[in-house]
Amino acid sequence: MREHDGGATMAPGRVGDVRRRNLALVLGSIGPESLATRADIAASTGLTKASVSSLVSELLETGLVAEVGLTRAGERGRPGVGLALDAQRGALGAEVNVDYLAVGVVDLHGALRFHEVAEAVNRGREPEAVVAELSRLVGRCVSAAADAGVTLLGGGLAVPGLVDPSRGVVLSAPNLGWRDADLSAALAELVPEAPFGVVLSNEADSAALAELWYGHGAALGSYLYVSGEVGVGGGLVMGSELFAGPGGHAGEVGHVVVEPTGSQCSCGGRGCLETVAGQEAILAAAGITNGGSTTAARMAALQAALEAGDAQAISAVERAGHYLGIAVVSAARLIDLSAVVLGGHFAALATWIRPALLASLRSFAPGAVASDAVAFSELGTTAALRGAAGAAVRRALAAPYALLG
Amino acid sequence: MREHDGGATMAPGRVGDVRRRNLALVLGSIGPESLATRADIAASTGLTKASVSSLVSELLETGLVAEVGLTRAGERGRPGVGLALDAQRGALGAEVNVDYLAVGVVDLHGALRFHEVAEAVNRGREPEAVVAELSRLVGRCVSAAADAGVTLLGGGLAVPGLVDPSRGVVLSAPNLGWRDADLSAALAELVPEAPFGVVLSNEADSAALAELWYGHGAALGSYLYVSGEVGVGGGLVMGSELFAGPGGHAGEVGHVVVEPTGSQCSCGGRGCLETVAGQEAILAAAGITNGGSTTAARMAALQAALEAGDAQAISAVERAGHYLGIAVVSAARLIDLSAVVLGGHFAALATWIRPALLASLRSFAPGAVASDAVAFSELGTTAALRGAAGAAVRRALAAPYALLG
DNA sequence: AGAATTAGTATGTGTTCTGAACTATATGGG
DNA sequence: CCCATATAGTTCAGAACACATACTAATTCT
Structure with a gap:
């Protein structure tokens, strides 16, 4: 979440960092369905048309961006090629809460494509049992996505407790009765082919972010x-x-x-x-x-x-x-x-x-x-799962270079 | 203080940004009197010796860094050249409070080199009058610094109120009775030759930072x-x-x-x-x-x-x-x-x-x-002025390239 | 049909990091 | 005293990248 650093332990800047940053910058200026052209992007980012052209061609390679027909019919000059985030890419969101499980898929346009909420009594239940039930729900959702041609880039799992996302451990979830529950293996298996993996988060934090991206x-x-x-x-x-x-x-x-x-x-x-x-x-x-x-x-x-x-x-x-x-x-x-x-x-x-x-x-x-x-x-019971999925989407959009050779 | 941005309004990365970042990175790994050598810096930052050499030679040009004799006598191999922040560069710190004025100079090593605190009754007094009195105190401090060969890079002025640092305006300082007081002209004249200018800040914020840098x-x-x-x-x-x-x-x-x-x-x-x-x-x-x-x-x-x-x-x-x-x-x-x-x-x-x-x-x-x-x-009555000066020092250390052609 | 206008691509230049080879300066052993 | 060894720092070719300029492509207006 934060990138503060003493200064001495900061990573050195390399020439390639510039491209990483500009890839994310260009990607960020391609809104969900803004249909921006390369020329629009050059104008809005301050990059030259040449640079944008080269950056866009790499973004097309990642599959995050797709060309969608021509824009600006009726005006003078050559029409631009519309660019948009590919709605056939998305991320999984899931939530384990005290009295329900919820899973869903959010695509790059921010739409909740598939979701399922199941009542459950998870208080005091072993993490393994809960995860096993969650996996079944996730499996259904993932195949529904696959059937519709949606590729999953990553995912997020929200739990009502304190987590260590880097290790995949739930440090403590008093209302579930969990303590130091290591879910890293289970997370890795939820969406095995997703390049960005599935990341743990706190339920309230995820719901707060869902409100930011998809709510008030x-x-x-x-x-x-x-x-x-x-x-x-x-x-x-x-x-x-x-x-x-x-x-x-x-x-x-x-x-x-x-x-x-x-x-x-x-x-x-x-x-x-x-x-x-x-x-x-x-x-x-x-x-x-x-x-x-x-x-x-x-x-x-x-x-x-x-x-x-x-x-x-x-x-x-x-x-x-x-x-x-x-x-x-x-x-x-x-x-x-x-x-x-x-x-x-x-x-x-x-x-x-x-x-x-x-x-x-x-x-x-x-x-x-x-x-x-x-x-x-x-947002009701979909809040946390949408936030967790949304965070996974942002991770992908922030690091498009991870999808390149 | 923050660099958040929607993403689309971010500035594009250019190749030169890498050098700016690395200049600050290298400068940051030259502690006050750490006597780091170029080789040490290469090891601690991850940059190559070649890059560090080139970056250091530019930092020497800015005057922020000085070579201070050789290090590591008695060991095998060629001894390195010690590098340290030049203690003959510093920044002005000043505070206007309800019942006193305070000014001082902090050098790049963090030492408070000169300072003066004068009682005053500033409640309800016109900004012009207060600033005029402050200018006299600052003048004495600046000439004391000049006499000792200390060059001032910038400065900070802390006031007990809400400020807009970018415009140099005190938006409201209830305890002084000030409202929308434009100090930008006065700030520019306090240390006319300082490349980084004098910046307004809030007294409590500055004291909080003084505590970070020079206190608990x-x-x-x-x-x-x-x-x-x-x-x-x-x-x-x-x-x-x-x-x-x-x-x-x-x-x-x-x-x-x-x-x-x-x-x-x-x-x-x-x-x-x-x-x-x-x-x-x-x-x-x-x-x-x-x-x-x-x-x-x-x-x-x-x-x-x-x-x-x-x-x-x-x-x-x-x-x-x-x-x-x-x-x-x-x-x-x-x-x-x-x-x-x-x-x-x-x-x-x-x-x-x-x-x-x-x-x-x-x-x-x-x-x-x-x-x-x-x-x-x-830190007593020097807290806010030390924080304001310290912030000015950090601004200079974060942007060493501003001192180059 | 041709001028005007806008989109996008190709090419050469300058900046900057890297890696490897090289020079410089110290210690220690024969 | 001289040479091996070790460490510090510099030089130079190579790669990546954004930029500026000049070019091609596709469309509308006259």
Whole structure:
């Protein structure tokens, strides 16, 4: 995520680096379906037509780019050849979460081509068993893609925990009960022929990026994504890039202190956001204590109570919105953010939580976060898989030279 | 500070960029007095001896680097020629604060060669008048440097407010009463012959960087710097770089919400850290309400009361430490930081505030911030000027090619 | 049909890194 | 004292690449 370096340990620049950079630059200026011509690219990048010509011919070799007929009919002069990213190339996205598995394929145009979401009870289940079930889902998706002629370049797997992407290890996923789970072998087998491999990521981070690329984030640019799953997680997107922090934990808004006199949190601290806005906390405050059924069922019951106008349910959700506002204000001040996107159960509760959240923001930091900078995710259970797949797509687009001899 | 870009608006890479990068790379591996030889540099950077030779000869031309005798006497083989940054080159640093002006010169070895701090009452004073007084101080410092044979490459001016460095404008400095003050002309005249010019910066950001380069920060790498001046400001250093945020406000820890039921803040919000840990808040809680004297005098009175064991004073400072801990925890969680450096009045109160802060950290986030990751600044009133000068030095070292034909 | 206009390609030049050969300067052993 | 050995630094040919210029290609306007 970051390329900071003392300076002395930086890699030396070689002449060939220039070409790598320019390949990515040209590729970046070929939008999904912009139908840019070589001449357009030369104008927009500042490269000469000669250089663009040579760069484009290499990009065509990689298969990432395709020539798509002529452009500009009716005007004077020779028409240019339209160039576009090849929609028949894509990446796999997958998510393991506490109560479902999800897989899908996103193509270079950003379209979700195939996907499947399967309910599952993964809490406390062995990584091997979960991965085996995931592999079956992935297999179906991969063959569907192959049948449609879509070639997969790479992939991403999002999990609700802290990961080490370089080693392919889930360091800890409390809600799954995983610790130091080495998935590197399994990742390598998911899409064996993909040149860029399958990379692990954090679920909240991936969902935050999905929002950037395929949701509300594009308009916002920099924002805090808050994911209300079993815990309250989050991801930080700044300047259209994910900010993971020095140790990869950044965006963990669930353990911001919002109530100094509040109750003990599972993290060992006190008054954390999660203790007042986590699923369990909201359900308890709403009086929905039917412990036997699943969390999903109880959330549905909450929804029903809200729609019926149940006062206790409404005040429970409003309380969560109030405290969410405090956490968002702290984030806005510390990191200079001015927008939020809410996902997971917060998105489902949008109607009831939004007014309370806005009131809280106005009260604690008038002007810091405008009301039109509070968005609710519409990506549902496909958010993390789209983000993971999207990240794989970006990796490929950033390193087209890896596909050349 | 950031070089993010959509991709399409990036500048094209040219062959010459490689040399620029490698010039900076080689320069970066010539430590202050490391006495590296060309061969050492080749080994540490990965460049060939031939390239290093050519790059070094250009760096010698810029004057940033000097050959300093031979190295490695007593061993076999031809001894190498030692290379070091020329300590006779430096940069000007200056600070305008509410109650003082400070200027100084930092050389390429990081030493503070000359400096002067003058008390002043700048609150509400016109920018022109303040700058005129500052210019006199700078003039003395510049001639002292010239007399000692030190050449100035650039400079930095830190102010307690939000700045636009590219235009040389102080957008707003509430504690000075400045708004949209255009200092660009004045900045250009401060050190007319300096090739890199004089650049505006925020006081807290500069102090945070001074801590990184010349204080506790080097050992920490990533940390939150909290500056207790008239207000409570801060700067965020991550991966040995300042993080300014999308709009340049990042690190503003003074307006993190630490007491949801707390009192109104001047920012329009409620329960901000500044309302319980700002100078005025601490003095009021300590019962030091002698409004006639200066803030500095009242802070001295507070110090005396603390040393005398005054219970009200002690509990006022402990309260500030408690709330400071809450803000630090929120920052630690959101941005994944694990260290803090405290400056300004917090540094002066270190003895009394430290235990309360540590207790608060333990209570709200055990393990997030270790007790040896809480440091107190020792740079005093030279912090911001050293940071501003240091930033100017880095700018020069990052762009040595600007000094060539 | 020919002029004008725009797209894209071919060719020569300058910059810069690399690798290998070479020169320079020290130590240590016979 | 001289030569082998080791290390530092320079010189020179070769390859990669972007650039500038000149060229060919394809279309519309008159």
